[in-house]
Amino acid sequence: MQTIHDRITLEIARGCTRGCRFCQAGMLWRPYRERNASLLMEMAEKMLQETGHEEISLLSLSSGDYSCIEPLIQNLMNRYHSRRVALALPSLRVESLNTTLMEEIKRTRKTSFTLAPEAGTDKMRLIINKGNTSEDLLSTVDKIFSAGWKSIKLYFMLGLPNETKEDWEGIVNLGYEALRAANNRGQVTISLSTFVPKPHTPFQWQRQISLEETYERQDFIRKRIKNRNLSVKWHDAKMSLLEGIFSRGNESAGVLLEAAFRKGCRFDGWTEILRFDLWQEAITETGFKPEDFTRERKIDERLPWDNIDCGVTREFLLEEKQKSENQTVTEDCRFSDCQNCGVCDFSTTKNIFAAKDEIKTVPPSSPVSDIAIGTEKKYRLTFSKIGHSRFLSHLELSQALVRALRRSSLTIAYSFGYHPHPKISFATATAVGMGSRQEYADITAQEYLSDLNLLKSEINSALPEGIEILEISKLSAEEKAIAQMLKGFEYELYLPDTIDSSRLKAMEENIKSFLEASEFKIQKISKGKTVIKDIRPFVQSLILDIAGKKIFFAVPHIQEGSARPADIIAHVLKSDTDESQKIRVVRTKSLLHQS
Numbered sequence: 011m012q013t014i015h016d017r018i019t020l021e022i023a024r025g026c027t028r029g030c031r032f033c034q035a036g037m038l039w040r041p042y043r044e045r046n047a048s049l050l051m052e053m054a055e056k057m058l059q060e061t062g063h064e065e066i067s068l069l070s071l072s073s074g075d076y077s078c079i080e081p082l083i084q085n086l087m088n089r090y091h092s093r094r095v096a097l098a099l100p101s102l103r104v105e106s107l108n109t110t111l112m113e114e115i116k117r118t119r120k121t122s123f124t125l126a127p128e129a130g131t132d133k134m135r136l137i138i139n140k141g142n143t144s145e146d147l148l149s150t151v152d153k154i155f156s157a158g159w160k161s162i163k164l165y166f167m168l169g170l171p172n173e174t175k176e177d178w179e180g181i182v183n184l185g186y187e188a189l190r191a192a193n194n195r196g197q198v199t200i201s202l203s204t205f206v207p208k209p210h211t212p213f214q215w216q217r218q219i220s221l222e223e224t225y226e227r228q229d230f231i232r233k234r235i236k237n238r239n240l241s242v243k244w245h246d247a248k249m250s251l252l253e254g255i256f257s258r259g260n261e262s263a264g265v266l267l268e269a270a271f272r273k274g275c276r277f278d279g280w281t282e283i284l285r286f287d288l289w290q291e292a293i294t295e296t297g298f299k300p301e302d303f304t305r306e307r308k309i310d311e312r313l314p315w316d317n318i319d320c321g322v323t324r325e326f327l328l329e330e331k332q333k334s335e336n337q338t339v340t341e342d343c344r345f346s347d348c349q350n351c352g353v354c355d356f357s358t359t360k361n362i363f364a365a366k367d368e369i370k371t372v373p374p375s376s377p378v379s380d381i382a383i384g385t386e387k388k389y390r391l392t393f394s395k396i397g398h399s400r401f402l403s404h405l406e407l408s409q410a411l412v413r414a415l416r417r418s419s420l421t422i423a424y425s426f427g428y429h430p431h432p433k434i435s436f437a438t439a440t441a442v443g444m445g446s447r448q449e450y451a452d453i454t455a456q457e458y459l460s461d462l463n464l465l466k467s468e469i470n471s472a473l474p475e476g477i478e479i480l481e482i483s484k485l486s487a488e489e490k491a492i493a494q495m496l497k498g499f500e501y502e503l504y505l506p507d508t509i510d511s512s513r514l515k516a517m518e519e520n521i522k523s524f525l526e527a528s529e530f531k532i533q534k535i536s537k538g539k540t541v542i543k544d545i546r547p548f549v550q551s552l553i554l555d556i557a558g559k560k561i562f563f564a565v566p567h568i569q570e571g572s573a574r575p576a577d578i579i580a581h582v583l584k585s586d587t588d589e590s591q592k593i594r595v596v597r598t599k600s601l602l603h604q605s
Contacts, residue, residue, distance in 0.1 A: 015067070016063060016064075016065075016409060016413075017063050017064070017065035017066065017067050017098070018054065018057045018058065018061060018063045018065065018066045018067065019067050019069050020050060020053060020054055020057065020066055020067065020068055020069060021045070021069045021070065022044065022045055022050060022068050022069065022070050022073065022076050022079075022082070023042065023043060023044045023045065023070040023071075023073075023075070023076050024039055024042075024043050024070070024071075025039040025040050025041055025042040025043055025071070026039065026040075026042060026070075026071035026072055026075070027040060027041070027042050027342050027343050027344050027349075027361065028071075028072060028075070028103075028139075028141060028342050029139050029141075029330070029340045029341075029342060029349070030128075030138055030139055030140055030141075031137075031138050031139045031211060031212040031213055031330055031331075031334050032128070032138050032167065032170065032205060032207075032208070032211060032213055033071075033208075033211065034208035034209065034210060034211050035071055036071060037210050037211050037320065037322050037327075037351075038210060038320050038321075038322075039071070040321060040322065040351060040353040040354075041353055041354050041359060041360055041361045041362070042344060042361045042362070043361070043362040044076060044077060044078075044362060044363050044364040045364065046364050046365050046368060047078045047081065047082045047085070047364055047365075047368070047369045048368055048369070048370070050082060051082075051085060051086070051089070051372070054066055054086060054090075055089075058090070058093075058095065058416075059417060060417075061413065061417075062412070062413030062414060062415070062416035062417040062472065063095075063413065063416075064094060064095055064096060064412075064416070065095065065096045065097070065098055065119075066086065066090075066095060066096070066097055066098070067097075067098045067099075067100055068082075068083075068097065068098070068099050068100075069100065069101070070101060071101060072101055072102070072103050072106065073099040073100070073101050073102055073106075074099065074102045074103055074106025074107060074111070075103070075106060075344075076364070077363050077364055077366070078364045078366055078369060079106075079111070080110050080111065080114075081369050081371070082369075083097060083111060083114045083115070084110075084114055084371075084372075085369075085370075085371065085372040087114045087117050087118070088371075088372045088373060088374040089372050090118075091117050091118055091374070093416075094118055094119075094424045094430055094432075095118060096115075096118040096119035097114070097115050097118070098115070099111070099115070100124070102123070102124075102125065103126075103141075103142065104125050104126075104127060104142045104146045104147045104150050105141075105142045105146045105150070107123075107125075107150050107153070107154070108153075109153060109157070112153060112154065112157040113157065116157060116158060116159075118430070119429055119430065120158065120159055120160075120429070123154055123159060123161075123162045123163070124162070124163040124164075124165060124201075125147065125150065125151075125162060125163070125164055125165070126164075126165040127140070127142070127144070127147050127164060127165070127166065127184065128140050128165065128166060128167055128170075129166065129167065129170060129173075129177060129180070129181075130166060130177050130178065130179070130180025130181030130182070130183065130184050131144075131176065131177050131180035132144055133177070133337065134170055134172075134173065134177050134180070136337040136338070136339060137170065137171060137172055137334045137335075137337055138170060138334065139330070139333070139334070139339060139340055141339065141342070144184055144187070147164075147184065147188065148187055148188060148191045149191075151188045151191040151192060151198075152191045152192075152193075155191070155192045155193065155195040155196055156195075159196065160195070160196035160197065161196050161197040161198070161199065162188075162192075162196070162197075162198060162199070163198075163199045163200075163201050164184070164185065164188060164198065164199065164200050164201065165201045165203070166181050166200065166201065166202055166203075167202075167203055167204070167205040168202055168203070168204050168205060168219070168224060168227045168228070169204055169205040169218065169219035169223065169224065169227070170205050171213060171216050171334060171335075172334075172335070175230075178227055178230050178231060179234075181200065181202075181231055182231055182234045182235065185198060185200045185235065185240055185242075186237070186240065189237060189239055189240045192239075194239070196239070197239050197240075197241070198239065198240050198241075199240075199241045199242070199243060200231070200235070200240070200241070200242040200243070201242075201243050201244070201245075202227075202228060202231065202242065202243070202244040202245065203244070203245040203250065204218070204219065204224050204245060204247055204250035204251075205218070205219070206218055206250060206253050206254045206257055206258075207254075207257075207258065208257055208258075209257065209258065209313065209314075209315040209318075210315065210318075210320045210322060210327070211327065212327045212328075212330035212331040212333075212334060213331070213334070214258075214307070214313065214327065215306065215307040215308070215309060215311075215331065216306060217304060217305050217306035218250075218251075218254040218258075218304040220301075220304070221247050221248065221251055224247040224250065225247060228244050228247070232244075246281050246284065248284065248286045248289075249278070249279070249281070249284060251300060251304070252278065252289065254300075254303065254304045255300055255303050255304070258303045258304065258314070259303045259314065260303075260314035261314075262296075262298060263298075263303070265296050265298070266292055266293065266296050266298045269292035269295060269296050270288060270289050270292040273285075273288040273291060273292055274288060275288050275289060275292075309328065321351075321352060321353040322351050322352055322353060323351065323352035325352075326349070326350060326351045326352055343361070344361055385456050385457050386423050386454050386455065386456060386457070387454070387455065387456070387457045387458070387484055387485070388452055388453070388454050388484075388485040388489065389452070389453050389454075389455060389458070389462075389482055389483065389484055389485065390450060390451070390452050390482070390483050390485055390489075390492065391411075391450065391451045391452075391453065391479055391481070391482055392448060392449070392450055392479070392480045392481040392482075392483075393411075393449050393450075393451065393477060393478060393479045393480055394446060394447045394448065394449065394477070394478050394480060395407060395440065395445060395446045395449060395476060395477050396445040396446070396447065396476050396596070397445070397475065397476035398475065398476055399474055399475065399476025399477045400440075400442075400443055400444055400445040400446075400476070401442060401443055402442070402474075402477075403442050404436070404439035404440065407440075407477070408434065408436070410473060410474055410477060411434070411451065411473070411477070412432050412434065413472070414469045414470075414472035414473045415432070415434075415453065415455075415469060417468075417469075417472040418465060418468040418469050418472065419458075419460070419465065419468060420455050420456075420458050420465055420468075420469075421455055421456040422434070422453055422454070422455045423454040423455055423456065432453070433453065433454035433455075434451055434452070434453045434454075435451065435452050435491060435492060435493065436449070436450070436451045436492070436493075437449065437450040437451070437492045437493060437495075437496045437600055437602075438493070438496060438567070438600070440597060441574075441575075441576075441595075443595070444575070444595045444596070444597060445594070445595070445596040445597070446596065446597040446598075446600075447596065447597065447598050447599070448480075448597070448598065448599050448600050449597075449600060450492045450496075450600055450602070451492070452485070452491060452492045458484075462482045462483070462484070463482075465482060466479050466481070466482050492602075495602045495603045496567045496600065496601070496602060496603075497566065497567055497568075497601050497602060497603050498550070498564060498565055498566040498567050498572075498601040499564070499565055499567065499572075499597055499599065499600055499601065500562070500563070500564045500597070500598045500599040500601065501562070501563055501564070501565075501575055501595060501596065501597055501598060502560055502561070502562055502595075502596045502598050503560065503561040503562075503563075503575065503578070503579065503593050503594070503595055503596075504559070504560055504593065504594040504595075504596065505517075505559040505560065505561065505592075505593060506559075506589065506592040506593065507559070509559060509589075514554070514556050514559070516584075517554055517561075517583050518554050518556070520582055520583055520584055521552050521553075521554055521561075521582065521583075524546070524549070524552065524582045525552060527546055528546065529544045529546050530544060530545055530546040530581070530582070531543065531544045531545075532544075532545055532577060532580075532581045534577075543571070545573040545577050545581070547570075548565050548566060548568075548570075548571060548572050548573040549563060549564075549565055549573050549578070550563075550564040550565060550566060551563060551564045552578070552582070561578075561583075563578060564601075567601075575595045576590075579593055579595075
């Protein structure tokens with residue numbers, strides 16, 4: 011099951027000394043430390059073998075700043091391009107993205123691009139010490155679309171210190187300028203979030219704008235975006251308020267948190283689950299005043315986090331605060347003099363860079379287009395999905411199977427184009443919660459010359475518990491696709507252990523009436539419309555085993571339709587909601603036409 015992202019996260023560097031004044035991570039994680047490229051190559055190989063993922067994300071606060079980024083990416087793509095592994099750089103500064111990086115990234119698949127100008131005007135970028143200009147952004151946008159990408163996202167913050175209405179207008183103007191730079195080659199999305207002044211940053215004394223001020227800025231920008239190729243999205247302002255409270259709060263924030271928890275607040279990071287009304291009730295009942303924590307702080311005021319030493323000195327933060335007011339730039343100490351932030355002792359604590367002299371060029375692997383189509387063969391997998399794995403969706407099942415195949419010694423084939431996909435097809439998709447003892451999938455791969463039983467063991471060792479390959483067979487060129495060969499299914503329904511004899515008797519009568527009927531029409535909702543369907547022609551057999559408390563039935567799979575287990579349970583057995591939820595459904599056979 012997908013947890014966070016179905017990809018490898020390869021941390022290439024930790025820390026950042028760019029000095030963006032809003033960035034807490036850039037202050038806390040100093041000094042800057044890079045991993046050697048040779049170690050990263052070893053880690054990538056091991057992680058791919060252990061996971062079967064199809065994408066490597068090069069993680070850093072600013073991936074483009076890694077001193078050996080070009081040879082690293084070239085070596086990774088040379089080694090893994092033929093295995094259809096894509097690369098992503100999720101954190102890129104505008105000025106660090108060059109043509110070489112883009113050409114390498116797109117060799118396998120065009121991963122997404124998000125650029126973070128942060129502010130709409132060069133004035134604001136001086137205040138936050140971002141270190142790039144509107145001209146840098148527009149030049150990069152042109153490069154991205156020229157390289158074949160169809161969309162980019164531009165990330166901005168609202169409520170930065172000394173922000174004016176001209177800066178709001180600057181976000182709109184920069185969005186339109188980016189669209190013109192795209193020259194009708196794709197979509198530009200403006201993404202807005204509310205600035206939260208974080209502890210241990212030069213802006214920790216600043217105020218956070220209110221909900222009303224956030225809505226005003228969002229509406230200002232939204233009403234001025236009137237092009238279908240330029241869209242705007244925004245982070246929920248209520249979430250940003252809560253983030254500000256807990257980022258800048260003291261012990262009393264814990265009282266609020268407990269009160270909200272006891273009212274039922276859970277997983278509030280998801281917009282669709284956030285219950286801000288419950289948070290408001292908790293705020294009222296605890297007497298908590300959010301404005302006490304989002305307000306501007308005095309320089310001589312003791313802050314709740316002053317007892318924590320993160321390495322960066324208070325004097326440095328105050329100096330940076332003054333520089334922001336003067337719109338003065340602080341240089342990056344990796345490329346200029348030490349800025350006296352207080353972190354380094356220059357013996358054990360210092361910036362560390364990857365060793366350039368130990369990088370060895372990896373020769374390119376065989377291009378994908380050079381793999382002879384004639385060597386590709388089709389294989390049919392018979393597999394089961396039982397136990398907890400029955401709760402996997404069809405997409406999750408497919409992803410788990412593909413990852414296991416990629417970890418085996420079989421080389422699966424991929425489609426061509428900008429977004430290649432593995433050549434795999436399933437007979438049908440099983441519903442979430444339904445177990446199955448016999449499913450089929452056809453895959454295309456380079457001809458496998460070893461023992462297929464050994465291959466089966468390899469794949470099974472990499473599959474989640476409950477999914478098992480039962481058989482692998484090589485198909486002839488004349489064999490029809492698995493979906494065309496499917497003719498029906500057999501099922502077992504496991505009734506609740508607590509079901510009594512009178513209910514079993516009623517089920518028996520219901521089944522008898524159904525089998526004797528010439529038609530059996532049911533009413534269901536499909537795509538918002540009420541549909542009347544006769545399911546009697548789609549049930550070939552229906553048998554109740556009273557002693558075993560099981561029901562067996564078979565249905566055809568034909569163009570006119572079929573009867574689902576849910577139809578049998580709800581309409582033939584006449585089970586109520588409670589009983590339906592206790593009946594376990596297992597597909598025992600997927601029936602195929604003979605070749």
